[in-house]
Amino acid sequence: MNANQLANVLSKKKKEVEDKIVLQAHNLNISYDNELAVKDVSIDIPEHSITAIIGPSGCGKSTLLRSFNRMNDFILGAGLEGKVLYRGIDLYGKDVDPVEVRRKIGMVFQKPNPFPKSIFDNIAWGPLINGYPKKGIYELVEKSLQAAALWGEVKDRLKSSAMALSGGQQQRLCIARALAMDPEIILMDEPCSALDPVSTAHIEDLMFELKQDYTLVIVTHNMQQASRVSNFTAFFESGYLVEFGETQNIFTLPKNKRTEDYVSGRFG
């Protein structure tokens, strides 16, 4: 193999790796009322994986997550510098419509927030307003609920109110609702922090299933959860990305002393 071939193979390899990066932040700064919450963060998020964002409260991890589907747009005084790239497209580019962005990049929130409507309507609404044909909507609802491991529990009461479900069921409904939009990425902002351990286990199992077809980015306060479910972990502290790497390495062989202190519970 001569040098030329080698270079070829290497660049091909590099391209393959790049293809697998679905979401990137480039020197990202996010501020609230001119106070920086996310400072010069660059991170590459690979597809079909679970990336966990950990760090103490107020370290900017939720802010970063919300910048990935432009949910920060609704916060007064929020400013952003740098770039967020989704498959190479700048999400904050001039001709990018935030509504389009949120279609492709779904979100699950900290507290389950189903609409005060029926289970069926909760799932069907998003696709319908985005032009999904009415004819196939029932099949889509069933498929989404099955993908969120909720179908068996609710199939006999699709018309009853989503507010009557338990907290864990509501959160899975919210995941099903996000799945129904057929997004490529699902962002989860502490999705289990309001749930009991059994419901949490349900959701974690679900995350494993979902990463076959989707890319998941989760913010979590729960170290065990990060180490259990994620492939990659990013540790944040006061707005800076301290360390990012494979979860195994972050938890067993952290390069940074502060990461080590945090993941081993010797923080502060």
Place this chain on the structure above:
Amino acid sequence: MISRNLTNRYVIAKIFHGFCFTVAWSGVLILGVLLFHVTQEGIQWLDLQFLSDFPSRFPAKAGIHSALIGTLWLISLTALFSVPIGIGAGLYLEEFTKKNRIRQFVDLNISNLAGVPSIVYGMLGLVIFVRWFELNQSVLAGSLTMSLLILPVIIISTREALRAVPNTIRQAAFALGATRWQTIYAHVLPAAFPGILTGIILALSRAIGETAPLIMIGALTYVAFVPDGPMDDFTALPIQIFNWASRPQQQFHELAAAGILVLLIVLLLMNSIAVFIRHRLEKKSR
């Protein structure tokens, strides 16, 4: 030591409880006394003939027909003008504008408008609707004036109701690729609707009892016909009641009491329709 302290705290709690109880029930008591007094005076006049007769110089022949129909016209038209404008303005201020100086300025002005005495609105109505637009003393001029009067109340209560809708619902909708209008139409408005409806009913209840602005724009006190359209002259229940109460004869005072009963019944009907709609909507969303 600790237990004695606790006893004291219980005593204070009991006193405050008693105070709140008294305050709450005194309102009911006052309403009861009023109702009793009015009923005692006016009930003997309250029959179908009273509802179907026009006013007259002779108490025995006098009825409230034109005033009742006039009030119904007035309230329907007022609702027609003020409800869409009020909800629209509330939506705009709460959901579409950013918090800045201009919005603060508009906020302050609307709050102030809600406190302006009704007779001032009467003068405004007289100048703008009666004179400029040459609507004369028509029911249209009356209801436009009333709309101005109650718009601030509707706007403020619409905004309160919108503010009570949890933000998590809006975020959920936005995260599904909804536009602002889709979010508002499908989720925010339905959730806020019971509150908005309460505000509308309170505002219309105020309008139905207002006399001063109508007198100011020159609504007639003696009307022996029913308005056929929005451009016709009219009278309204409170004007008729005022007219009867200001006469010296005892029998007209009794007629005024009967008129008050009719006014209260109309109010009560409006409120119960609102409660009914609200109850049904809340059941549906649960």
